[in-house]
Amino acid sequence: GAVVSQHPSRVICKSGTSVKIECRSLDFQATTMFWYRQFPKQSLMLMATSNEGSKATYEQGVEKDKFLINHASLTLSTLTVTSAHPEDSSFYICSVDLQGADGYTFGSGTRLTVV
């Protein structure tokens, strides 16, 4: 199946700073990628749909000016958490739709801790 690489796997940042998370589809050209957030003991919640060459589509309640998404190529989407606060501490996971029986494949996730 396709491989999705996510980087970094863990990051600790100070409150008020920005953090960029990269999601790369290594062997599949992805016009659409998805960004999820998972708080402890909770399920994955879709934050936004990243569309190559156009603006991302954000879910209700997700601040688009805080969570900046860029999908400049068919293999790379980035999520930037701007002016991070401790409540943004979470597990962020990207996903690619393989559009077939393989379903969706996920990156390895990024554990963000804001101190």
Added chain:
Amino acid sequence: QKEVEQNSGPLSVPEGAIASLNCTYSDRGSQSFFWYRQYSGKSPELIMSIYSNGDKEDGRFTAQLNKASQYVSLLIRDSQPSDSATYLCAVDSPGAGSYQLTFGKGTKLSVIP
């Protein structure tokens, strides 16, 4: 509001037994159904996908789908301690411009040696 409901568990079964996981969903427009396994601190990995009514078997895993009842299940035969994880039911349905996965909260399975 699309909803996917699962019992949160924990579900404890002895090694070698059958584990039965259940899921219901609200959106009748849903097309594809998935079971993911998630170990603590890791991202989900696909266990099974199912698209039509009936059963689908893959090794020790059997997924069952009943669209009329809006119900999906996963059976794990000969459960092993390594199966201990959280199992997420996910449903693919039309969203804003593309299909989107909606996840249940997951069922935590513990297989007791």
